[in-house]
Amino acid sequence: MEPSSPIRSDGTPGERPGAPPSRPLDALPAPAARRARWIAHVVALLLGAAGLSCALALPFAPVWADRSEVSWPAADEPAVSTTALLAPYRPAQFTANVPCPVLRSALDRPDPTMVLATVPPGSDRDGLLLSAEGGTPKLIMGERAVALPPLPADCDLTVRADAQRSTITVGTLPPIALPGVPAPEIFTFSTGLPPEQAAELSVTARTYTWFETAPTSLKLSLTGFAIVLAAASLLLLIAHTPPTWAGIRRAALRRIRFDLSLLLLIDAAVAVVLALWLVIGPISDDDGFAMLTIRNHAATGDIGNFYRWFNASEAPFTLVQHLMRWVSEYSLAPAWLRVPSVVAGMLTWLVLSHGIVAPLCRGVRRAGVHLLTAVFFLACWLPFDLGIRPEAFVALGTAAVLALLLRATAPGVRAPFGHLGGAALLAGLTVAVTPTGIAAVLIVLMFAPRIWRLLLLPGELPRWMAVPTRAVLLCCLGSVGVVAMFADSTWTGFARATAIHNEFGPNLGWYEEIERYSSLLGTSTWGTASKRLAVLLVLAAVLLAAAGVLRRLHRAVRMPELPLLIGAVLAVFATLWLTPSKWTHHFGALAGVAPALVAATVVLLARVGSLPNARREARQLGVAGAVAGAGAAALAFQGPNSWWQYSDFGVPWSDTATRPLDLPLDGPLPWLLAAVLVGVVAFGLVRLRALAGAWTLPATALFTTSALVMVAVLIGSFLQAPAHAGAFSVGRSSWDSVRARSCGIENEVETLPLAEDGTLALTAGPLDDTEQDAPDETRREPAGFVANQGRPGRPPQEPLLRRPPDELALRPTGAEAEPTDASPLMWDSLADGPRTTGEVTTGWFELPALRSGQELSVWVAGRPEQGNDLRVEFGQNTAGPEAADQVRALGSRELRDPPPRQLPFDDPRMGRAADWRDFRPWRLITVDAADLPAGADRVRLRATDATTDEQGWLAFGGPAVRDVVPLRDVLDGGVPALVDWPISFLFPCYVDYPRVSHGTADSPGLLITPPGGEGSMAFDPSYGGVFTGVPAQSRRWETPSRLRGDPGFTWGHVLSVSYDLDRDVYDRTTRRVRQGGADGDGEYPFEEGNLHP
Incomplete structure (x- = not known):
């Protein structure tokens, strides 16, 4: 049965809330109007279905794929031993030809002679080793010694291999098949023969290039159609239930009145804090890593991992990296690269304060709640979301999706489908940012019953036509996320990148989520005091708000949407729970919806305290909130104010518990005493008939005070850092980069070579x-x-x-x-x-x-x-x-x-x-x-x-x-320098990095390493380190260096690399082939016997 329509004062039927308003088609004759509506719905259904189909076809659409082949010796070059760093280490196809004269010359030598090797001497890697000893050839393929037959007169030896098998042919003898033995790992092409004797020796290897693809014209057309049809779908949804001009005019007037209020001043204050943080704030642990993946895009056309994971693609979650790639084309200055995250932060603030907290906390003084929300937002956003990691954009996406869904499903909304379309669009784009963005989809699923009721709203046509049309249009908008993920990547690239990431890890299970909280409560930069407080306050708020909802207090205090806000926060926690890596920087995704929950919880406590018939609940929640707030604050201030690498320079309390003004805030007792004091004062000030309010006031005071103090500690400590850090601090460097006067830490390091x-x-x-x-x-x-x-x-x-x-x-x-x-x-x-x-x-x-x-x-x-x-x-x-x-x-x-x-x-x-x-x-x-x-x-x-x-x-x-020589003079020495990932973000002016592309990596001649030295995952095969071959075939000598004016800081190391053989003397050719998005090379053979077609 359809719901009855409201009756106007003149006795005529009114319009149902959420129902479509009257159309101009109503002026047409009834048959013509009905036919026009049918045509409009059929066209809308077809457009939405076409857009959805175009998006879903993108992962499998044909692309131009690079096929790269490495050849040794290089054309017109003698057969000299050389480094050859392949990434991945094994090629997709491998062929080595050892002509009979070359093999005979090695067999005739009195000493053992290496004819051909693809791994350095003494290496334990699975390479190819062909040697001659005592007149007998010996061949090792990976982990297997191959028994070669007696050499015939025609003794040409050929080794062919791919991902599944190897074949050795000696002259005209039957081939030796080695099923399950893949192509050898390659770090070098080396021989012990002099060039004139090895002249006919040759090796060709086709590298794996799953990720180096370019869209064909067909795929570009599909992408364009999907975007255009999604835009049309949004317009159709808005047209389906358009807002009235009167409503728009009233909203405009409300905005004008708002602009003249105190709220605008609070918004401006938040903007000023974020702008200040852009300059003085810390770098994140991943800024350098992420920046090199973006900078190397020009060499590959893909957002790869550069240092590790075989340079596997980050696809399909590369939306933010592509945004940063466009931003970085203007400048690589750290301050400039932080602008997108700060803009995202400001938009997040506007959305959560005006679109979530304001409608959720109706009936209270708006300015007070706005200010309270600002404090909690800064406490959650500042520690995590500055920089080029994607969490700031996940926070924006989840907040916007929640705000739009709250608006679309609010009672009496006349134009819900435009808001639903916006939510679907942003949910898809949020997923394209990073796996944590799946929280946006979980939020949508949480609203599924409400969305279904909206889809069932009666319209001009039967529900069996209207509901599918609306649903398809919404799905078309959500599929824009697929467009963002696969416009420049393929299903094969996604599958291969996922397999490589899973192989090398981190790949922790859901049951190991405790590792994230163990790091949070540790004393390293993962457990900084401000990071602790943000997460612990949110957890406390979830528990307190859930307790209030279970007692149905949210309805008594006129906050009926509070369960949805709790669910949104839990959705973010759930995605963290399921992610395979357990780093604390992922908590930055909470900054979109969690500050709103903390603010709403404080409002809930305050309102419950004023309910005359809820005194027992007020006592229970008040005491529990005070204990939770005191515990959260004490655990947080127990941690150090410690930050990643150079961000720590000059920051107070970086090696001690955080004690501003030497106050013992790192223990629960001072916080509990403060709560008791607040409660005593409240009891003295509150009249007896409203006595319950005194029970919840200590809890609200603890939550607010701890967050406010932590924000002050953060901003104050980083304002002090330039004065305490000596010659260099991240804040001073960022300010200099704003004025185009800084090349980061490169300007501040002095090397001390022997005179x-x-x-x-x-x-x-x-x-x-x-x-x-x-x-x-x-x-x-x-x-x-x-x-x-x-x-x-x-x-x-x-x-x-x-x-x-x-x-x-x-x-x-x-x-x-x-x-x-x-x-x-x-x-x-x-x-x-x-x-x-x-x-x-x-x-x-x-x-x-x-x-x-x-x-x-x-x-x-x-x-x-x-x-x-x-x-x-x-x-x-x-x-x-x-x-x-x-x-x-x-x-x-x-x-x-x-x-x-x-x-x-x-x-x-x-x-x-x-x-x-x-x-x-x-x-x-x-x-x-x-x-x-x-x-x-x-x-x-x-x-x-x-x-x-x-x-x-x-x-x-x-x-x-x-x-005393500036570091930049050493960097200008004409050899590619590998600046390791923990510190590369602060080398914005240096461009001569070793290129990683087409399945190969350049051999660096200089290493700039962090204070920990060479122990980088870039050189570690257990991480899929792209430069694993460097330590095994080189010697490294350090030039002493120091931070100018502050030698007590260990800034890093400058290492000159000397190879025992030539560097990268081989040819590389690349051609393009057309292939389907699900086609291409198979999985990488990580181990013998672990092979897949």
């Missing part, structure tokens, strides 16, 4: 002019110290770098970097272990006059303090040029490590670990030229080891002179 003739030589003279008869100090072994035995190991070798004439760039002296020692001399007190004590004074070294930009340096290991002592003493030779040295002492200077600025967490109860500071590695300590005494031309070292603990020893090398 030309920087190694100082010992003189033959005595210690000083009072010790004419003393023996040469270099010839005696003082007690406790030994010379040149290197018990702790010798000081590290360094690359020899020089400036070519008329250039600023610092380059290796040859084709590859060569190592050198700062000094051939060293002394240490570890001869009999760390319990040894003693003293040593070296002989005098000749000290040249240091120029500006030069420093005196000493390599030091062990502890030169806390009971031990190491100092450099200066002198002046007072004898003539031909006479023996007569050295007059000019003073001394202690050599101490700069105070460390990156400290481990100082637990309030346990403190720091006793041995948290590690003195055992070699460090470089320098003395600036300006600090040398005038006239000094001699220098020596005096050391005292007076301690016997585990680190109570001392080792040092001879002094050396170094040049």
